Amino acid sequence: MNNYTNRSHDMSLMHEELARAQMSARLGEAQASRRGHQVAMARRLSRKAERAAQQARLALARL
Template identity: 70%
Template sequence: MNQDLNWSTKMNVMHEDLARAHMSARLGEAQQLREAKMARARRLSRKAERAAQQARLALARAL
């Protein structure tokens, strides 16, 4: 009986470890996705700033 209980406990611990590993992997993927979105937003922001600066320069030259 005690051996069955140990086996059951070990199986539960293994399942918990597996669930934790899966959750950790999903959290890592979510973090990478957030970082990629932020990097893209920064690139687009810099591109918009450059375009605005070029427009200001073109307007200044036209006047």
């Protein structure tokens, strides 16, 4: 009976470890996705600022 209990406990620990590993992997994927989204937003805002600066330069050149 004791041998069966030890195996059951070991299996339980393995399942917990697997769940922890999967959770860690998902958190890593979520962080990478957020980083990608932030980089894309930064690029978009940078292009928008560049366009605004160019329009301001053109407006000043017309004066």
